[in-house]
Amino acid sequence: MPHLDAAYNLARWLLRNDQDAEDAVQEAYLRAHKAFSRFRGGDGKAWLMTILRNVCYTTIRKLRSHETPESFDEEIHQTVGEAEMKESFRQKANAETLHRALEKLPDEFREIIVLHDLEGLAYKEIAQVADIPLGTVMSRLARARGRLRNEIIAANARETRS
Amino acid sequence: MNHDEAAKLLGPYQDGELDLATCLKLEEHLAGCPSCRQKLAGEKELVDFIQAEAPRFKASPFLKTRLQARLRESTQPKWKWSWPIPVAFPEFAILTTVLVVGLLSSVALGLFSASTSSSLARDAVADHVRSLQVSHLVDVASTDQHTVKPWFAGKLDYSPQVVDLGPSGFPLIGGRLDVLDRRNVAAIIYQRRKHFINLFIWPSGSDPLHDRLSNQDGYHVIGWSKSGMNYLAVSELGEKELRDFVQMIQEQTVDSRPGE
Numbered sequence: 001m002p003h004l005d006a007a008y009n010l011a012r013w014l015l016r017n018d019q020d021a022e023d024a025v026q027e028a029y030l031r032a033h034k035a036f037s038r039f040r041g042g043d044g045k046a047w048l049m050t051i052l053r054n055v056c057y058t059t060i061r062k063l064r065s066h067e068t069p070e071s072f073d074e075e076i077h078q079t080v081g082e083a084e085m086k087e088s089f090r091q092k093a094n095a096e097t098l099h100r101a102l103e104k105l106p107d108e109f110r111e112i113i114v115l116h117d118l119e120g121l122a123y124k125e126i127a128q129v130a131d132i133p134l135g136t137v138m139s140r141l142a143r144a145r146g147r148l149r150n151e152i153i154a155a156n157a158r159e160t161r162s
Numbered sequence: 163m164n165h166d167e168a169a170k171l172l173g174p175y176q177d178g179e180l181d182l183a184t185c186l187k188l189e190e191h192l193a194g195c196p197s198c199r200q201k202l203a204g205e206k207e208l209v210d211f212i213q214a215e216a217p218r219f220k221a222s223p224f225l226k227t228r229l230q231a232r233l234r235e236s237t238q239p240k241w242k243w244s245w246p247i248p249v250a251f252p253e254f255a256i257l258t259t260v261l262v263v264g265l266l267s268s269v270a271l272g273l274f275s276a277s278t279s280s281s282l283a284r285d286a287v288a289d290h291v292r293s294l295q296v297s298h299l300v301d302v303a304s305t306d307q308h309t310v311k312p313w314f315a316g317k318l319d320y321s322p323q324v325v326d327l328g329p330s331g332f333p334l335i336g337g338r339l340d341v342l343d344r345r346n347v348a349a350i351i352y353q354r355r356k357h358f359i360n361l362f363i364w365p366s367g368s369d370p371l372h373d374r375l376s377n378q379d380g381y382h383v384i385g386w387s388k389s390g391m392n393y394l395a396v397s398e399l400g401e402k403e404l405r406d407f408v409q410m411i412q413e414q415t416v417d418s419r420p421g422e
Contacts, residue, residue, distance in 0.1 A: 001226055001229060001230060004221045004225075004226060004229070005218070005220050005221050007221070008219055008220065008221035008225065009218050009219045009220070012219035013219070018222075021219070022221075022222075022225050025221065025225065025229070026225070026228065026229055026232065029229055029232075029233065030232060030233070030236065033233055033236060033292070034236070094215070095215040095216070095217065098211065098212065098215050098216055099216070099217055102216060113212065113216075116177070117209055117212045117213055117216070118212070118213070118216055118218055122179070123174070123177070123179050138170075138173065138174055138179075139170075141173060141177075142170070142173045145173065145205070145208055145209070148208070148212075149204075149208055
């Protein structure tokens with residue numbers, strides 16, 4: 001079963017619970033399987049992730065249909081200033097802090113970090129999977145990392161105070 | 163390269179996504195800019211931290227098993243389970259065939275058959291790829307032609323010839339029931355080094371395949387007709403090797419009807 005762990009990892013990070021993630025992965029593989037004759041070469045992993053991502057977002061929309069939709073505006077999520085950059089965020093950060101910080105990120109940010117830093121997809125592949133231009137991949141990944149760094153620093157600060 | 167431009171490229175630089183020329187320009191800037199160097203070190207620290215510590219969720223073995231079962235289910239022809247029906251009601255099968263043939267010949271036949279033959283090649287390639295993809299290459303695994311051939315008895319209303327090309331470097335791997343152009347067909351699987359060849363066989367009836375070779379998404383497809391049977395060989399092998407294979411199959415399939 002090719003790319004199953006990668007697929008499950010993305011679905012689990014996006015949907016945040018085992019059951020929804022398993023359902024999404026199953027649905028994506030069945031769709032991929034049905035559509036295989038339309039697959040025109042290239043990288044199977046990126047292609048599978050594209051289908052999976054669509055399934056996940058459909059699920060997310062369904063789950064959150066009763067909530068006020070939160071529009072995603074990249075410009076709002078600004079990166080950190082240079083002064084904060086110099087602070088070593090890692091002083092007390094551990095895997096648990098990182099996990100919580102990642103969960104706090106907006107879906108689009110969490111997704112791009114999972115695709116790039118965890119699953120090792122290239123910018124070009126992410127552009128295909130998330131259906132965004134290459135330049136947006138670059139800027140979104142930078143913002144996502146900046147935001148993640150801020151979350152970690154904030155968590156460290158809370159820990160110090162308490 | 164000015165400082166602002168450079169600062170934006172630190173992430174892509176760290177990710178190895180810059181082209182060589184931009185890389186060199188950035189490195190030139192980095193050499194003279196402590197602030198960017200520090201920022202780059204911070205970027206690397208963060209990414210290393212994420213890669214080392216972020217949890218990676220693994221699919222449970224249960225999900226894997228369930229998925230394999232579902233995929234296998236959807237790979238198998240749905241009407242495989244209902245195949246006794248046309249046998250139990252031969253009139254029905256004949257009637258359907260007559261209807262389909264009548265329909266085909268009443269449509270502009272030339273145009274129609276041109277498009278069906280390319281869709282046949284496409285279907286065959288899709289079958290071939292699927293057989294490799296979902297670990298469902300063979301239903302009966304055997305290198306013995308006398309095991310593979312009888313296996314089809316009772317599953318198909320014809321008996322495909324199974325020849326063994328092991329001595330010629332194309333060992334027989336087994337057989338599988340597959341669907342091609344909405345028809346149950348025998349698939350005989352051969353191996354060449356790490357590559358596989360799916361040889362689909364079905365009665366040509368009134369629609370014999372003309373000798374042809376096509377290239378579909380990087381797979382070679384060779385079709386021909388002999389002794390009332392249609393043959394379609396599909397593989398990712400090079401054209402020459404697949405031609406050699408086809409020639410050997412053609413030489414070894416016994417011509418039961420001279421003059422065909």
